[in-house]
Amino acid sequence: MSAMITLKNVSKWYGDFQVLTDCSTAVEKGEVVVVCGPSGSGKSTLIKTVNALEPFQKGEIIVDGMSVGDPKTDLPKLRARIGMVFQNFELFPHLSITENLTIAQERVLGRSKDEARQKGLHYLDRVGLKAHAAKFPGQLSGGQQQRVAIARALSMDPIAMLFDEPTSALDPEMVNEVLDVMVELAHEGMTMMCVTHEMGFARKVANRVIFMDKGAIVEDCAKEEFFGDIKARSERAQHFLSKILQH
Amino acid sequence: MMGFDFSQIGPALPGLMDGMVLTLKLLLLAVSGGVALGTVLALMRLSSNRLLSGGAKFYVNYFRSIPLLLVITWFYFVVPLIFKWISGEFVAVGAFTSCLVAFMMFEAAYYAEIVRAGVQSISKGQLNAAYALGMTYGQAMRLIILPQAFRKMMPLLLQQSIILFQDTSLVYAVGLMDFLNTARSKGDIVGQPNEFLILAGVVYFVISFGASTVVKRLQKRLAV
Numbered sequence: 001m002s003a004m005i006t007l008k009n010v011s012k013w014y015g016d017f018q019v020l021t022d023c024s025t026a027v028e029k030g031e032v033v034v035v036c037g038p039s040g041s042g043k044s045t046l047i048k049t050v051n052a053l054e055p056f057q058k059g060e061i062i063v064d065g066m067s068v069g070d071p072k073t074d075l076p077k078l079r080a081r082i083g084m085v086f087q088n089f090e091l092f093p094h095l096s097i098t099e100n101l102t103i104a105q106e107r108v109l110g111r112s113k114d115e116a117r118q119k120g121l122h123y124l125d126r127v128g129l130k131a132h133a134a135k136f137p138g139q140l141s142g143g144q145q146q147r148v149a150i151a152r153a154l155s156m157d158p159i160a161m162l163f164d165e166p167t168s169a170l171d172p173e174m175v176n177e178v179l180d181v182m183v184e185l186a187h188e189g190m191t192m193m194c195v196t197h198e199m200g201f202a203r204k205v206a207n208r209v210i211f212m213d214k215g216a217i218v219e220d221c222a223k224e225e226f227f228g229d230i231k232a233r234s235e236r237a238q239h240f241l242s243k244i245l246q247h
Numbered sequence: 248m249m250g251f252d253f254s255q256i257g258p259a260l261p262g263l264m265d266g267m268v269l270t271l272k273l274l275l276l277a278v279s280g281g282v283a284l285g286t287v288l289a290l291m292r293l294s295s296n297r298l299l300s301g302g303a304k305f306y307v308n309y310f311r312s313i314p315l316l317l318v319i320t321w322f323y324f325v326v327p328l329i330f331k332w333i334s335g336e337f338v339a340v341g342a343f344t345s346c347l348v349a350f351m352m353f354e355a356a357y358y359a360e361i362v363r364a365g366v367q368s369i370s371k372g373q374l375n376a377a378y379a380l381g382m383t384y385g386q387a388m389r390l391i392i393l394p395q396a397f398r399k400m401m402p403l404l405l406q407q408s409i410i411l412f413q414d415t416s417l418v419y420a421v422g423l424m425d426f427l428n429t430a431r432s433k434g435d436i437v438g439q440p441n442e443f444l445i446l447a448g449v450v451y452f453v454i455s456f457g458a459s460t461v462v463k464r465l466q467k468r469l470a471v
Contacts, residue, residue: 053375080381090376094395103390104380156380 010059034202037212083153087165091137123151143174160191255437266429277350285358310356322349365396402466
């Protein structure tokens with residue numbers, strides 16, 4: 001069986017500066033993969049290459065059989081099938097919560113107004129925010145906005161979800177409400193690739209953990225292996241983990 | 248001391264009104280066309296295609312570097328030739344149309360810079376979010392970026408349009424009877440040119456200053 005997301009020797013440069021070096025990995029259907037590493041290690045850039053928000057110069061990425069780097073690939077169509085959640089939520093501030101949930105369903109997938117609304121409100125209910133449907137993003141807290149952003153992505157019936165540091169811009173007391181939604185999603189079998197520093201989340205639901213440093217994938221192993229024997233990890237991973245796990 | 252005699256203004260009001268209608272009609276059409284063309288120019292300018300952005304840059308710099316009066320008089324002669332070149336036969340274009348085209352094209356250069364700044368003020372993350380949902384560039388611009396950008400730049404667009412309201416008076420150069428030109432000629436005919444020009448000055452001031460005050464209030468409200 002071929003994987004849902006496959007990266008083969010992906011490299012990327014900004015001018016002379018190499019931001020990604022020969023990154024290879026795969027995410028199977030239903031798998032939850034956590035990507036961690038120090039800031040500036042290229043993890044956000046890597047996850048954004050998967051739905052072509054960041055172009056790459058070398059290597060190959062295949063998502064559900066479609067080649068992301070191929071100029072002939074219909075990128076909007078590909079992206080519509082992959083949900084993405086951003087660090088800064090990126091809800092559309094000029095649209096109500098309901099419109100945020102329905103606009104792409106209607107304009108991209110061609111769903112009817114009623115169908116889109118029904119689907120959007122269903123997922124809004126799932127993230128516990130149905131009462132806020134008529135509000136605007138600015139009226140919600142950060143944690144609530146991020147849950148709406150997850151509902152917006154889910155409304156598109158994605159085959160996989162990408163999370164780019166979904167909790168790093170949140171106040172500490174709001175982190176858990178977002179992680180709870182993500183844990184639930186993982187338990188339901190959603191294919192997920194998550195850039196996050198939340199090691200508790202990784203321990204709870206990840207199948208695999210990828211550790212990146214200086215644009216390269218340094219570790220890529222099963223969760224049990226990653227957290228099992230810290231001493232067996234690379235020096236850089238040990239150093240990183242010692243810094244974030246001591247609290 | 249010379250005394251003022253405003254007695255002839257009353258009978259001239261219907262004619263002055265016609266002049267004001269022409270001024271406002273010209274203004275509204277020029278603003279709509281100018282903003283539309285300016286938006287296209289702004290998006291070209293922001294494009295990664297060098298030919299498009301270079302072309303837009305040249306257009307904007309060119310029209311911002313020549314006097315409006317020159318464009319008006321020049322288009323009065325050129326626009327009929329262009330229409331003839333397009334349709335193959337001579338069409339009487341008239342001063343109104345040639346002035347409208349001149350204002351649209353001239354103001355587009357200024358609106359383009361406002362729209363460009365507005366689009367750039369919207370974070371890249373919004374565009375990424377629109378793309379991630381499967382939107383094309385056109386959909387992302389039309390549905391997500393431009394509506395936010397226009398909201399932000401509304402005060403600037405209106406301020407520029409108030410300047411244009413005053414600048415429409417330059418159409419006297421090609422003999423178009425706008426408000427100022429009507430006031431001038433009516434004043435000349437009845438021998439009260441100063442009184443009619445004073446009236447015109449008051450009317451321009453009240454409208455421009457009033458609109459400007461409203462815009463400033465709007466700006467304050469949007470800033471919160």
